[in-house]
Amino acid sequence: MSTFKPRCAPSAPSSQDRHRxxxxxxxxxxxxxxxxxxxxxxxxxxxxxxxxxGASTLTIERAAWDSREHRLRVSGQGTARAKVTVVNAYAVTQKLGTDSAERNGAWSISKQLPRPVPCRVRATLTDGQTVERAVDKAPADCAPKAPGTGTPPPVTTNQAPTAKANGRTAANPAWRCVSAVLARLIQTAALPLTLGRSAMARPATKPIPVTLMQRRKPIP
Incomplete structure (x- = not known):
């Protein structure tokens, strides 16, 4: 016959174990x-x-036009994680692209078929730094051109000034008629003077001898 032995309940951890x-x-x-x-x-x-x-000076290391892909590429260095905006240097309203610089400060943008293709680009950093660079291999029709290097205006030939008399232009028909009349009057007034001078200049002629024949009286 088996004897039942009561099981012992597990003892609670001691305070030392709890502290440990x-x-x-x-x-x-x-x-x-x-x-x-x-x-x-x-x-x-x-x-x-x-x-x-990354807090370095903003630079543009490369700005080039790829004529095969019709693409503009611009890259450079700036402040890490700062925003860089690239525009046309001579037409700042033409925005070409934006990029956030990487941790090492590198940034780059790529623009396909910009209209027009810029001759020069400008990069602006969020801290206010700006830098410009000419576009390498830019096409001949890049625009706008640098100030002072555009197509000069057509050269106009200066006309010689028209002779004037007493403030009136000689080409005026009325004044031309008056001038002709005055010239004719001057010529007419000068004619007697010319004739008188010519008569005075004529040499004196020698007197022609005249022989008088006396008529004889008849003899008675």
Whole structure:
């Protein structure tokens, strides 16, 4: 005949065991917090270094026109994660593209079939920096041209001024008629004077001897 033996209930953990467990959990939590803090500091320092390295002068390293693909490509360096806007340098209302610089400061834009193809481009950074560069291999019809280098206006031939008399143009028909009448009057007035001078200049003629024949009286 079997004898029933009552089972013993598990004993509650002692206070020493509970203290030991709590200390382990606290240590693990502290290590986790320290690790997260270290990672955060490392990332912050990395971002700060990137910002310091990227805070450089805005530059355009390349601006070229690809005639085969009919595409304009512009690239350069600037501040990391800053926005760069590229426009036509001589027509700033023509926007060619925008890009955000990478962590190393590199940026680039590509524009297909810009109308017109710019002769020169301008890049502007969000901090206000601007820089310009001429487009390499730009087509002959790039526009607009640089100020002062466009097609000169047609040369006009200066007309010689028309002679005037007393403020009246000689080409005026009325004044021409009056001039003709005055010229005729002057010629008429000068004719007697000319004749008188010519008569005075004529040499004196010698007197012609005249022989008088006396008629004889008849003898008675």
């Amino acid at each position: 467990t709590w200390r382990r959990l606290t240590s693990m939590l502290a290590l986790t917090v320290v690790g997260l803090f270290a990672v955060g500091m490392a990332l912050a320092e990395d971002d700060e270094r990137d910002d310091e390295a």
